[in-house]
Amino acid sequence: QVQLQESGPGLVKPSATLSLTCTVSGGSVSSGSYYWSWIRQPPGKGLEWIGYVYSRGTTNYNPSLKSRLTISVDTSKNQFSLNLRSVTAADTAVYFCARATYGSSWYNLWGQGTLVTVSS
């Protein structure tokens, strides 16, 4: 059974880079056709789609974050990652990694989420 687990710092300083990793267990990040995705949720608010890296390496980002965002996959570690540059307090959120299947695009597999706070 495939599982996803987020990891990374829980506190990031303003203007720094937020870096998170999602480790895939029970399956391979390079097998099949999946959208390996990031979604975030500010405290007490709704969900925001951040973007994905497709199994073959192509990416698709939310235009509202695109200029600051990189999502990549590391097949040797069976992980995919999020890097968000120049963060502000508005980037404080629970960050979820999730998986959708190519051609399906709904998220039936999620990590548990990790809270990242942007503060000095």
Added chain:
Amino acid sequence: DIQMTQSPSTLSASVGDRVTTTCRASQSSSSWLAWYQQKPGKAPKLLIYKASSLESGVPSRFSGNGSGTEFTLTISSLQPDDFATYYCQQYSSYPWTFGQGTKVEI
């Protein structure tokens, strides 16, 4: 971007009630819509995809309907485990977007 608007924001109901929440899209998303349930401190859980298809393992009291710009999620007989927040998500066009949620409370 396609804006997704859910109503009501909060819904008060009792065990056994039939409840319906609505999701409206700012432009047509055909049937490319999913519904999720989220409980506090947890990740969302997929309930419905393609507007009306029930995800495996989800109780049959959940149902989805609609196409184009108006969609509904119905719980036929509310159970104690169903008190949660429900989100719709369109995946018709990028960026994929979610509604702001409907909280179902006692």
